[in-house]
Amino acid sequence: MRPARLTVIAAASVAAALTAVTGCSQKSDAGGDDVIKVAASDSACDVSKTEFPSGKVQIDVENKGSKVTEVYVLFPDARIVTERENIGPGTKASITAEIKAGDYEIVCKPGMKGDGIAKKVKATGKGGGEEKRSPEADAAVAAYRAYVVAQADETLPKAQAFADAVKAGDIEGAKKLYAASRIGWERTEPVAESFGDIDPKVDVREDGLEAGQDPAKDWTGWHRLEKALWADQKIGDDEKKLADTLMADLTDWQKKVGTAEITTSSMANGAKELLDEVATGKVTGEEERYSHTDLVDFKANIEGAEKAYELLKPLATKNDPELAKQLDTQFAAMTVLLDKYRTDKASYEFTSYEKLGDAEKKELSDAVSALGEPLS
Template sequence: MRALRSSAVAAVAAAAAVTAVAGCAAKNDGKGGGKGTVEVTATDSSCELSTKEFPAGHVRFAVQNKGSKVTEVYVYAPGDRIVTERENIGPGTSAEITAEVKAGAYEIACKPGMKGDGIRQKVTASGKAAGTAKRDPKLDAAVAAYREYVQEQADQTIPKAQKFADAVKSGDLDAAKKAYALSRVGWERTEPVAESFGDIDPKVDVRADGLEPGQKWTGWHKLEKSLWETKKISGDDKKLADQLMTDLKDWQKRVGKAEITPTSMANGAKELLDEVATGKVTGEEERYSHTDLIDFQGNVEGAEKAYELLKPVAAKNEPALAKELDKQFTAIHAQLDKHRDDKSADGFASYDTVSKSERKELSDGVNALAEPLSKLAAAVATGK
């Protein structure tokens, strides 16, 4: 979900100062990030690049945030299709992004404060991507399997979302509440793929504080507010339920055509952990329903699926990294299991019952997983 969460930004700034640096395979020290690296220097008012043309193929973006605000960096293809991104880059810290980029025109955007369209620079990836033909067949298999997975998640979401929409349209408040969180699981598992299209996420998953000027609020969270805060279903809500299904079916039709590469899978896994850090652990994602924990689990499951598919190559190239990721995924699942509640509709305790110390423990677990996960893309980039 692309939304500015002011308190979340403040909360992750300190963590970013540690995890963003630790996650870098090669930090930009002002002397060059290495051959084939595009250096991105972000401030509160600028987004400077070491070059605006680079060879197509596996590209490393070495980012330094010299501003006073937490920032994020996006690489956009035409139509604002997201090729890759990295959120939560704290002031004074660095991050590295490895992405597979085809020849063509792109834009790199720095977003100080993690909001808006960002400060953009036009760039060009030239020539033919080197090494693509020699890619490890295991990576091709991973991409094919992941494509099946994201389509499966979309297909499974539609009937669950329809159950939710039907309850809203019938005016059944209790039934709609019970169906709400379960209707979102498939989306949460594969959110970076949906976000790559650029136009679907703002329709179905935006929060009130993420709306652009003039944008009408639609989607799950608008209905969430009606169900838990207003506690009644209006005629407009019933129309929004139909619109939600229209937009989700659009996602279902398009998700199979998403551009997926081994590095986009790895970066997407990291993005899912960023989603947990900025929305779920803080309790801001599901601020009315407090169903954050099932979203949390969905994000972790989606990240783990991408990792498991890439693991045969990652473990060969970086065995210590794979061992650490196995350890941290096991740990985060154990932490989530502490908050299960068989009596709730979604299987988890309401997040407003989770204490500050317990939230801190979850946050620490997310950071411990996010740090090695940030290195996964580089581990599979060579494909050797």
């Protein structure tokens, strides 16, 4: 969960690239008239239509308000179908998703806070676009689901080792285990965030708390413990209890992640979201502001985006082989750049982000932007 930011970067083009090459057009199958238009403001979330055909759906958002906003499509149980964050005042964004027949809500969150402004909508038809998917698309979705489940399974023992160190009062030991415990989450964060009740418990920063929440009582998760370890340099009874709470919430995530709604569109959109994570939280140093382990998260986000792309590559190569080659090149270049800061090639140890100069941070930012250049 991320607080409002106005950072704009070309990384969003990668989602468009992946969407294009997987056949998930930025225009709806029936043409421009079927696009759902959302006019978001500080006090309204106006939707151009409340019923639309199921299948591939395009939502065009215009933020007419004074605050940065985010727009979600939610299942009735509040799981996220798709989302777009960090839509600045006066800007526009498009979201493409596969939506099955059923009832949903489109939610605008001005200021990216609170419950937002919800409008009930319905996707009509017999099911969705899934019956039209190719064997390659089905294989990509199945493989990606296995990947996110494996990442959750691998996270639990690493997080447990971190929690055990906290409960033992071992500050230095917990510090060494902290970043590694987050890798699986960071690789698959868009899927993890689709369960909206879990992300605020495990990954929120203090400035991401909702209005009226008390950090002393309501702030839980990794970043609360990060502050205790690096800023406060202490582990008390409260922190030990928070370690158990973190494990309970991550176990909940592990149990649920295999049931997430995954489509080729959500995979492409998820790759974009992971790159946005890098652009808005890692490059700036905001995410790991106490531990400065941002480059570990940075690497995990890039790996997660690349995994989604690799699984969609058979579709990409068939539909636009030259674009696929360019994306291959840009992902490879990003890996080479990150390896410059890898202090142990055999592990996930990176230079502390606070040691990087402005020129080095700009180089990283430009490399993320370059991932979008094949379409710009």
